[in-house]
Amino acid sequence: MxxxxxxxxxxxxxxxxxxxxxxxxxxxxxxxxxxxxxxxxxxxxxxxxxxxxxxxxxxxxxxxxxxxxxxxxxxxxxxHCLETDDYQHALNILKEDEECMLVVSGVKHAYILKKFEDRKDFITLFIKNIVFVDSFDEIDDEILKFSVANFDGKIEDRLEVIKKRINPKFRVVTTGNVWFDIFYKTxxxxxxxxxxxxxxxxxxxxxxxxxxxxxxxxxxxxxxxxxxxxxxxxxxxxxxxxxxxxxxxxxxxxxxxxxxxxxx
Incomplete structure (x- = not known):
C-alpha cells in the first residue's frame, strides 16, 4: 500500500x-x-x-x-470550474427553493445569502472561508460546485425534483444527512x-x-x-x-x- x-x-x-x-x-x-x-x-x-x-x-x-x-x-x-452558462443555469434552478440554504463554492470563497447568517454555528462545522452576500450576483469568482443544506427532512424529494430539471451534465448527490452537492458528472x-x-x-x-x-x-x-x-x-x-x-x-x-x- x-x-x-x-x-x-x-x-x-x-x-x-x-x-x-x-x-x-x-x-x-x-x-x-x-x-x-x-x-x-x-x-x-x-x-x-x-x-x-x-x-x-x-x-x-x-x-x-x-x-x-x-x-x-x-x-x-x-x-475544475464550471462554465459560465452552466453555472447560471444551475443557479437559477437552485435558488428557487428559498427554504434550503444554497452554498456557491468558489475558488476564493464560499458564498451564502445573508439571510442564513443566523445559522453560522452550523455552517462553520463544514465551511470556514465564507462570504455572506445580499445576492449571488455579487460573486466575482471561479465556481467549483454548489451545495444545498436541507433542514426539513425532505432531501430525497428535493433531489428528485432537481435531477429532473437540471442539465444532465450535472450530478446531484448526497454528501451527508442534510447536504447534497451539484457538480459536473465528469x-x-x-x-x-x-x-x-x-x-x-x-x-x-x-x-x-x-x-x-x-x-x-x-x-x-x-x-x-x-x-x-x-x-x-x-x-x-x-x-x-x-x-x-x-x-x-x-x-x-x-x-x-x-x-x-x-x-x-
Missing part, C-alpha cells in the same frame, strides 16, 4: 466531528512504510486543514469540494484521486480509500482497496472491496492498524 484516501464526515470523523487521538502515531507509522495519506471531502480546504496538527497538516493532500480542487501545502495544484473524488495517483506515480492496485456516502462511490471504485463504512449507504457497500466498522467505532483507524500489519 502506497496511498490511503479518506472521506471525512461519516467516515474518518465521528458524528461529533472528532477523531481518535491514535491517528497521529498511526500517521508516523504510515510515513515510515511509505504510505501517503489523502483527505478527500466535499468540504472546503479551510474546513479540512484545521482538523490536523501543525506537524501533519501540510504533508497531506486535500481533494476538496468533491474533487473539484486539489490542494497541497496551501497551493491549488488542480481545479468530475468527482474518483477522477481527482486518479489525477493524484498519476501525479505521484502510484498505481490503483497500490491504493485504498474509505467512504460512506454517494460522493465516495467512484473513489472506492478507483482504487483496488475500497473500504465502505458500516454506516455507508447500500450502493457504496456494494462496490466496496470490504465493509469495515462504523465511523463512530473508529473504523478507519482500526483498518489502518490492520493495513500497517499487511492485512488489507
Amino acid at each position: 502506497k496511498l490511503l484516501a479518506t472521506d471525512m464526515d461519516g467516515t474518518f470523523l465521528r458524528d461529533d466531528k472528532s477523531y481518535s487521538e491514535e491517528f497521529n502515531d498511526l500517521y508516523k507509522q504510515m510515513l515510515k512504510q511509505g504510505i501517503q495519506f489523502v483527505i478527500a471531502s466535499g468540504n472546503q480546504y479551510e474546513a479540512l486543514v484545521c482538523k490536523f496538527d501543525d506537524d501533519i497538516k501540510d504533508d497531506l493532500y486535500y481533494l476538496c469540494e468533491n474533487g473539484t480542487k486539489i490542494v497541497y501545502r496551501g497551493d491549488v495544484i488542480y481545479k 468530475i468527482n473524488k474518483g477522477t481527482s484521486l486518479q489525477h493524484l495517483l498519476d501525479l505521484l506515480g502510484i498505481s490503483n492496485e497500490e491504493a485504498g480509500a474509505f467512504g460512506d456516502q454517494m460522493n465516495d462511490y467512484e473513489m472506492l471504485q478507483t482504487v483496488k482497496y475500497g473500504y465502505a463504512m458500516a454506516n455507508a449507504m447500500p450502493p457504496v457497500k456494494e462496490v466496496a472491496y470490504q465493509v469495515i466498522d462504523s465511523n463512530e467505532n473508529d473504523g478507519v483507524i482500526l483498518k489502518i492498524k490492520e493495513i500497517l500489519k499487511g492485512n488489507y
